[in-house]
Amino acid sequence: xxxxxxxxxxxxxxxxxxxxxxxxxxxxxxxxxxxxxxxxxxxxxxxxxxxxxxxxxxxxxxxxxxxxxxxxxxxxxxxxxxxxxxxxxxxxxxxxxxxxxxxxxxxxxxxxxxxxxxxxxxxxxxxxxxxxxxxxxxxxxxxxxxxxxxxxxxxxxxxxxxxxxxxxxxxxxxxxxxxxxxxxxxxxxxxxxxxxxxxxxxxxxxxxxxxxxxxxxxxxxxxxxxxxxxxxxxxxxxxxxxxxxxxxxxxxxxxxxxxxxxxxxxxxxxxxxxxxxxxxxxxxxxxxxxxxxxxxxxxxxxxxxxxxxxxxxxxxxxxxxxxxxxxxxxxxxxxxxxxxxxxxxxxxxxxxxxxxxxxxxxxxx
Amino acid sequence: xxxxxxxxxxxxxxxxxxxxxxxxxxxxxxxxxxxxxxxxxxxxxxxxxxxxxxxxxxxxxxxxxxxxxxxxxxxxxxxxxxxxxxxxxxxxxxxxxxxxxxxxxxxxxxxxxxxxxxxxxxxxxxxxxxxxxxxxxxxxxxxxxxxxxxxxxxxxxxxxxxxxxxxxxxxxxxxxxxxxxxxxxxxxxxxxxxxxxxxxxxxxxxxxxxxxxxxxxxxxxxxxxxxxxxxxxxxxxxxxxxxx
Numbered sequence: 001x002x003x004x005x006x007x008x009x010x011x012x013x014x015x016x017x018x019x020x021x022x023x024x025x026x027x028x029x030x031x032x033x034x035x036x037x038x039x040x041x042x043x044x045x046x047x048x049x050x051x052x053x054x055x056x057x058x059x060x061x062x063x064x065x066x067x068x069x070x071x072x073x074x075x076x077x078x079x080x081x082x083x084x085x086x087x088x089x090x091x092x093x094x095x096x097x098x099x100x101x102x103x104x105x106x107x108x109x110x111x112x113x114x115x116x117x118x119x120x121x122x123x124x125x126x127x128x129x130x131x132x133x134x135x136x137x138x139x140x141x142x143x144x145x146x147x148x149x150x151x152x153x154x155x156x157x158x159x160x161x162x163x164x165x166x167x168x169x170x171x172x173x174x175x176x177x178x179x180x181x182x183x184x185x186x187x188x189x190x191x192x193x194x195x196x197x198x199x200x201x202x203x204x205x206x207x208x209x210x211x212x213x214x215x216x217x218x219x220x221x222x223x224x225x226x227x228x229x230x231x232x233x234x235x236x237x238x239x240x241x242x243x244x245x246x247x248x249x250x251x252x253x254x255x256x257x258x259x260x261x262x263x264x265x266x267x268x269x270x271x272x273x274x275x276x277x278x279x280x281x282x283x284x285x286x287x288x289x290x291x292x293x294x295x296x297x298x299x300x301x302x303x304x305x306x307x308x309x310x311x312x313x314x315x316x317x318x319x320x321x322x323x324x325x326x327x328x329x330x331x332x333x334x335x336x337x338x339x340x341x342x343x344x345x346x347x348x349x350x351x352x353x354x355x356x357x358x359x360x361x362x363x364x365x
Numbered sequence: 366x367x368x369x370x371x372x373x374x375x376x377x378x379x380x381x382x383x384x385x386x387x388x389x390x391x392x393x394x395x396x397x398x399x400x401x402x403x404x405x406x407x408x409x410x411x412x413x414x415x416x417x418x419x420x421x422x423x424x425x426x427x428x429x430x431x432x433x434x435x436x437x438x439x440x441x442x443x444x445x446x447x448x449x450x451x452x453x454x455x456x457x458x459x460x461x462x463x464x465x466x467x468x469x470x471x472x473x474x475x476x477x478x479x480x481x482x483x484x485x486x487x488x489x490x491x492x493x494x495x496x497x498x499x500x501x502x503x504x505x506x507x508x509x510x511x512x513x514x515x516x517x518x519x520x521x522x523x524x525x526x527x528x529x530x531x532x533x534x535x536x537x538x539x540x541x542x543x544x545x546x547x548x549x550x551x552x553x554x555x556x557x558x559x560x561x562x563x564x565x566x567x568x569x570x571x572x573x574x575x576x577x578x579x580x581x582x583x584x585x586x587x588x589x590x591x592x593x594x595x596x597x598x599x600x601x602x603x604x605x606x607x608x609x
Contacts, residue, residue, distance in 0.1 A: 215478065218477065218478055218479065218480045219465070219469050219472065219476070219477040219478075219480045219481075219482065219483055220474070220477040220478045220480075222458075222462055222465060222466050222469070223466065223469070223477060225455070225457075225458060225462070225466075226455055226458070226466045229455040229456070229457060229458070230453055230455055232437075233449070233453045233455070234466065234470070235436075235437050235438050235441075236415070236417075236437050236438075236441055236446070236447050236449075237441055237466065237467050237470035237522075237525075237526065238438055238441035238442045238470040238471060238526060239438065239470050240438055241438070247474070346457065347506060350457045350458060350506075352458075352459050352461065352462055352504065353462050353465060353483075354459075354461045354462055354465050354483065354487065354490065
């Protein structure tokens, strides 16, 4: 945290001439790392994983429950990071898929008594996929490429409308949502909140993380890098940019659906907010705060924002939202690439994609 | 049958008529220069051919096919490639990845997700880079290149998809004399498999590398023919003298 303060002070000291855009991570650390060819990202990822693995050993039960919620929200953050950080689609309605899946599995449990993990998780994932395909198809696959504003407003509206719809729909429990969802089950075993749920969610997060990592480092990931840097340019290469976007949007929706179903069963109830603008915005903040365009940044952002909110609300009961807001503003103003940019250089953040990667590694002694 | 044939192209921006019945015909393996005074509509005609602008009227055919209404992506897939006037290499990606990005544009989604063409394209990427004298900088970010080198990288990217026709909008803009000379050299070998349309202010450069020229003035074709014919044309001499 000391390094963070120092860098912040340095940025503040240099006044308004400092460009806020891309020169962020030029600190001493990334520069040194570029010189030695040292990879920071795997180290950060390893550290986060180790901490996550041993955490429940040191936490009281109620904190493990809290940590589980954070793990699920980190999964949700990944979905938004793919969509915004990698494909450059401003989705202000990511909660729509999160909440739709949550409601879907809640209804399955309430009305059909289906709680088997083997059924509800695939169902929630499928709901996320279907709803994001529909909305994404509508917003992104028009005759002409859709503008950022159109997509941002379209997703925002979708999320808002879903929230209102759920509030007014008696079958969905109206304002109160659907309470007392029974726990997920595997055979006769009930998965209730606690360390087992924590490790279960962490396992899913790790698997999804690895799949996303595979995707964003593939040649498809290179196409996405081109897409967010200069969409028009790569269209002239012959890329179907709108299709690329719709695909990533659907992948993001799928992950959000998975996260939403885990969340619904973990909390034991679903309510209209889960679909709405508040959660949609929250996930944007996780990713901006941690560092969009890096997968681990999304995870770190979710963990830190939730962790800090939890701690602040305990210690500064009345003014904690203001402290949190100021903190978020400072990071977003002075570190537009997020917290991760304190340790991660621009070159490594973007990465390289070619077969030459291996060659280079072999060449280095 | 010519490779590219654009006829009766009109383009109106609000009250401004940029093109008024312009035409352009390019044969196979032909280097064609598009010249004219400032504001004569060269770049607009180029954009109408490339699909960056839709002409208000007229028809563009390419390889015996009407492409007037096709999107840039569809034109690229039909074998047409455009190098922008303003360099638009992707600055944060390495040179290597810039070229790979251009080369893999035709790969299927499945191949992209599982990186199945990465190995196959490796030699191709390195050949393109050495052809444009950039091989030793393959792993630098494109932003670190000089302006001239960025232009070469951009030309290499435009050539990556093995286009039948390459459209170059001011390739030597902002280049030193030496860089212009090298650019001319770098372009010569592509004549074997590709035609070229060049919009360019540097008439010496145009004269050195082009086979045929089309001269535009106020949105219309003033003259079209071989370099020698154009040089002998009185009308052309006049507009260049008038504006000089």
